[in-house]
Structure formats: structure tokens, C-alpha cells
Amino acid sequence: MEALTILGQLFNTTLVFSTALIFAALGGIFSERSGIVNIGIEGLMVSGAFASAVGSYYAEQADLGALSPWIGLVTAAVFALLFSLIHAVATITFKADQVISGVVINFLAAGVTVYLVKILFEGAGQTETLNEVFSKWAIPGLAKIPLLGYGLFTAYPTTFLALILVAVSWYVLFKTPFGLRLRSVGEHPSAADTVGIKVKRIRYIAVMISGALAGMGGATITLTTTSNFSHNTISGQGFIAMAAMIFGKWHPAGALGAAVFFGMAQALNNFLQLFDFSKHIPQEFLYMLPYVLTILVLAGAVGRAKAPSALGEPYDPGKR
């Protein structure tokens, strides 16, 4: 029974670590499926993490209580959506190199957020610590199931939201006309244009969705784990999310699997430290574990991932 409890805890921690990655990887999928490379996921997560910290802080000040993390989450989505417009304007309207623009997003986000924090919080390097953050929900009934109950059905509301969004994204991308258009624009924009699809408009929408989702991903880290925002709140999670997107072959279900895999690998390193034998393993190797596992899995099992055909190419109607 002891072992089973520990296993339940492992699942539980896995979900905590995975949540932000799921959001951000979904964001990446929307953008890249429409043919726009989004290296800027990291920066969009940073801007979301920042906006959620500020949004919830002011909501708290306005005595909104338990509602304030939700306001933070929405603020994050809106702010990151606006931020992603820079990427959209540069790459879609001005046909800038998409990788360059993504790097710009990362740079600007790192600069703008810390700069704003210093202005808003009188020179401090991080935002005020939030009192009202998300607490875990137990799904009534299901959470009572032994073992699985704690592992899978007791989690932050953002985790449930992320899981719902995986299903929604899959439905939107693969079962709706909009999704078909979005994918066609990413595979063959001129063919899509010929049948009357507004290539640029679809790409704009896709990048904006991408921004909102990545922003929410960043927000979950602030609102469930760190309770404030500083320059190292995100520290590379956006790149891991990109890896999850590619690992998941640009498919929501695949990205979910990959994000959970990365989350579990991170949780596993916390988890192994509970055991005696781990004292004989240098700590650095435990930290390394998730990344080594990822490479081994990719090299061993998955094989070549196929990116959307028109990924990275600006759409120029006059070009053959």
C-alpha cells in the first residue's frame, strides 16, 4: 500500500509539472500547423507569467479574493495574445524570417516584463508574492478512488483546463472547417488561397491563439508554483514545450503525451530523492534524467517527425 501511495504522488506531481507544457505545446501546434514557426513560445510564456502575476495582484488589491487567480489567467491570455501580434505582423504582413521574429519575441519579453516589474513595483526585481493562488481541486466521487483518485483526480483547476483544451484543440484542428483551413494553410498556402481561404487571416488567428495558450501556460507556473514573477520564473520551459510539440508530431494528443512524459521525468527526479539508494547517485545525474530520457526515447522509438510542409515560408501570393 505504501508503494501505491507513492505512485499516486508521482502521478500527482507529474500533472503539476506537465500543465504549463501542455498549454504551451498546444499553442505551438496552432501556430506551426498554420505554417508559422514559433520559437517565441518561451517569450510568450514569460509574458503570460508576468501578466498573471500583475493581474492577480491588482485583483487581490481590489478584494476579489478567490476570483483573482482566474483574473490573472485571463490577463495572461490577453497580454500574451497582444504580444504574439508582434510576431504575426512581422512574419505574416512583413514576411520577416519567422525564426528571427521568434527570437525577437523572446528578447522583448525578457526585457519588457522585467522593465515593467521595476516600474510597477518600485524598482523590485520580482512581483509581490500573491496570497490568492490556485489550490487543488478534488473531483467529487472520482477523487475517492483509491490510488488513482489522488494521482489523477486531485489537481489544480488549470490542469483540468489544460486537459479539456487538448480535446478542444484536437476537435477544432481536425473536425471543424476552420481547423481544416488552418492545416491547409500550413501545408500548401497557395492551394488554399486558390479555393478561397484567406491565408493571412487564418495565420493571424492561429498565431493569436498560440499566444493566448502559451500565455496561459506561463500563467499556470506563476499561479500554482512560484506565486510571483521574476526573470527566471520560466527559465526554458518554453523550449521544453517546443520539444514536446515536435516530439508529439504537431498533434494535440501527441503533445499531451510528450508533455506528460517531460512532466513525469521532472517529477521522477523529485521522487527518486525520497529513496535511500538515490544517495549513492550524484544529484546532478538525477537532474539530468529527464533530458537524457528524452533523447533516448527520441533516438530509440519515435523516428522522424514530419513538420507541416509550408512551415517557415511567408506566403507571397505572387510567388509560384
Place this chain on the structure above:
Amino acid sequence: MNKVIRIFTWDSAVAPLVAIVLGLLFGALVMLVGGYNPIAAYSALFSRIFGNWYDFGEAVREITPLILTGLSVAFAFRTGLFNIGAEGQFIMGMTGATFIGVKLTGLPWIVHAPLAVLAGALLAGLWGGIAGYLKAKRGVNEVITTIMLNWIALFLSNYIVNRFLLQPGQQRSYMIQDSASMSIGWLSELLDNARVHWGTLVAILAAVVFYIILWKTRQGYELRAVGHNVHAAQYAGMNVNRSIVKAMFISGIFAGLAGVFEVLGVFHYQVVAAASPGYGFDGVAVALLGANNPLGIVLGASLFGGLTYGSAGMSFGADVPPEIIRIVIGSVIFFVATQGIVKWVLIPFYGKRKKEGAL
């Protein structure tokens, strides 16, 4: 017709300059909105870079690793690969150099120092080569592997420093032997102890080597051909897989040299770090700023490194958060990338020439 040509060549030099000016203006605007004085801030920035010999030397020190990581990323770009792993290769370069620099004793400088450089460069090259090998043989996307290898490099180097090189009571390695130092003592003295080192010369040479490899050798031709069109290169009988491994190996060496000289030339020890130093990621920006061209990279790194170093002066001199410089650099790159915006800004200066196709 001549006029058109003149406009084109003028254009290619002027667009980046306009981008820099626009970036600085945008930064000024952000400062105004935040309630800071941009003129005081920028003059503090420039006096910090050029104010005295010490700061000038230190600015060069800041620029040097950026040239090398920029070359690293650009080399991979030229061969159609995206190396986000310059960061990890940088760290492996540091580790190799520290290990040889600390552990070997009793060697003359002429042997020890080059040996330490070589060890770091090779280790970093192999680190890049892993990503190349996995891409070539197993089809694993190099973006993922290089990101993962960055983290592995960070923890692995921490392990090596902790286990083999740790100075008791410190969070860093022992100092390297004097015989491995790449500092330039007499020049440092001239520059009020600014930490100048041979790495700067190596970085410039590396830019030349970058040019020679890619444009003056058969192998470089193959590498670029693979970068342009894998299928065409393969059809022409080139060994694409070998090119990929080779490209990542060379790319890793460039990034590794940056790390090597941070240890041998600047700090003379390696710390147990909680996070990556960031030169590798900045290298991506430098490569883009320099349009993957060796001369452009040297200039881009100078701009980037100069602004970064000067930004510390802004917070002392004008009480402006130094993060503003990230915004400036980001927007300069943005304006370089979106030539359309720059040309739109320039329209009034071109006047009627628009119809001749210059715009």
C-alpha cells in the same frame, strides 16, 4: 540604370543602420513612457563603453564570446540546421578547458594553454556532434536534442566541477594553472586591469576561418549545398548525413571556444552554476543580426556586446533599469528582420525613385 544599382548598394548598408537608429528610438520611447530620461540614459551608456580604457577593454571582453557563439549558430544555419545548443557547447568548452587547465601541472605555457584550448574545443565539438549524429542517423530533430543537451551539459559540468575540481569551501573550481592562462598581462596593465585575452584575436580569426571553410573549400560548398537543398545535394552525390555531423561538430567548436576563453582568459575558474550563462542564446540573436555572414556577425556582436556592457552604466548613471537594453536589441533585430518597415520609413527620402524598383 546606374542610379538603381547605386540605390541598391546604398540600401544594403543603410537598412541595418536605420534599423539600429529605429531600435534606439524605440528604446527611448519606452523610457519616456516609463518616466525616464532617454538622453541621460544613452549618454550614460556610451560614456560607460568609451569613457575610459578599462571599460573599453571590458566591453571587448563582453563582445568576444558573442562573436564565437554567433559564428556557431550561423555556421549551423548555413548548413540548414538550427543549433539552439550553442549554450551547452559553450559550457562543455568551459569544462574541458578548466579540467586541463587545473589538472595538468608543470607544463610550459606554449604547450599547456593550447592543450587546454584544444580540449575545450574538442569536447564542445563532440557535444555538437552528438546532436548532428542523432539527426543524421536517427532522424531526431536537432532543435529538441540541442535543447536537451544544453541542460545535460549544465548538470554534467556541475558534476565534473563538484567531483573533481572543487576548491574546498567555494562554489567553484580551483584556479587554473598560470601556464594555462590566456590573459594578455601587458595589455591588461595598459587598460587598467581590464580582462583582455587572446580569445578576442581567436574570435576574429574564427570569423575568417568561417569564411574560408564555407566559401573557399569543397567541403564548405557541400555544407552550403546541403543547407540550400538537401535533396539536390543528395542527388548530386553528396553525403548529406556526414555533412550534418560535420556541420554540428564545427558549430560546436566555435561555441566551445567562447566558453574556453571565458575560463582561460577571463575568470580563470569555473563556477557551479544554477543556470546557463546565456551566451549561446544571445549567439542566436547575433547570428540573425549579422545575417549569418562572418563580417556581419563581428559587427552584430560588437553592437550587442557594447550595448549590453554599457547598459550597466545606464542603471548607475541614469537610474534606468538595464533591461531596457534587451528591448532595444530586440527591436533592432525586429527592424533588421522586417526590412519592409525600414523601407517604408525611408520612402520620403527616396521620393520618386520608388517606381524604379528600388523599393
